[in-house]
Amino acid sequence: MAHIFRTxxxxxxxxxxxxxxxxxxxxxADATQSRxxxxxxxxxxxxxxxxxPVVETASDIETLTDAxxxxxxxxxxxxxxxxxxxxxxxxRFDPSRQLCGNNDGLYQHTANxxxxxxxxxxxxxxxxxxxxxxxxxxxxxGHAWDFANMSDEDHDELGRILGADxxxxxxxxxxxxxxxxxxxxxxxxxLDQPRRQLKVDVECSDLVSAFSIATGAGPVGPxxxxxxx
Numbered sequence: 001m002a003h004i005f006r007t008x009x010x011x012x013x014x015x016x017x018x019x020x021x022x023x024x025x026x027x028x029a030d031a032t033q034s035r036x037x038x039x040x041x042x043x044x045x046x047x048x049x050x051x052x053p054v055v056e057t058a059s060d061i062e063t064l065t066d067a068x069x070x071x072x073x074x075x076x077x078x079x080x081x082x083x084x085x086x087x088x089x090x091x092r093f094d095p096s097r098q099l100c101g102n103n104d105g106l107y108q109h110t111a112n113x114x115x116x117x118x119x120x121x122x123x124x125x126x127x128x129x130x131x132x133x134x135x136x137x138x139x140x141x142g143h144a145w146d147f148a149n150m151s152d153e154d155h156d157e158l159g160r161i162l163g164a165d166x167x168x169x170x171x172x173x174x175x176x177x178x179x180x181x182x183x184x185x186x187x188x189x190x191l192d193q194p195r196r197q198l199k200v201d202v203e204c205s206d207l208v209s210a211f212s213i214a215t216g217a218g219p220v221g222p223x224x225x226x227x228x229x
Contacts, residue, residue: 109143
């Protein structure tokens with residue numbers, strides 16, 4: 001049976017990026033890179049546990065639901081309010097969670113500079129579930145912005161600020177990787193809720209410093225964290 005997911009491509013000015021990065025949540029940099037299907041969507045499905053190669057599979061593609069379209073528009077607007085441009089990327093929603101290896105989200109950046117964000121956090125009509133989908137999309141969009149704009153030297157500096165020993169060392173646990181800590185700064189800075197619970201243990205002032213140094217912007221209200229003047 002063909003796997004069904006929903007996809008949209010955001011045609012926003014494509015920024016230059018170097019190297020092959022498969023980020024977050026997470027497939028390794030040496031994973032088999034996926035290819036763009038003639039339909040325009042990336043057809044990839046993790047085989048087994050996260051960390052194993054991905055292969056192209058047959059998939060049926062549907063348009064986004066109204067709720068998914070509204071979520072993407074919301075996230076784009078939060079970036080715009082901070083003066084940040086997202087690179088061109090494809091956003092997919094997979095309620096089965098197969099494309100995310102049973103995680104809430106996944107960012108992939110292939111050798112052909114194709115950027116793909118997949119959201120698998122369930123669409124449930126509760127405040128907690130909707131908040132999780134928002135924070136997941138900001139986190140994955142943060143990865144896309146990072147790999148379109150930051151250099152290795154930038155990563156070294158940001159890693160020091162965020163207290164990470166390495167940027168994307170898969171021997172480190174998820175929350176200790178610099179790449180994940182930096183993606184969480186976008187949740188911290190752009191989420192429109194007063195309580196911005198994060199998945200990493202980093203001081204508020206360091207999150208502000210890393211985000212501001214990288215983007216030239218500050219956190220966006222309403223509901224700014226207490227450490228933001």
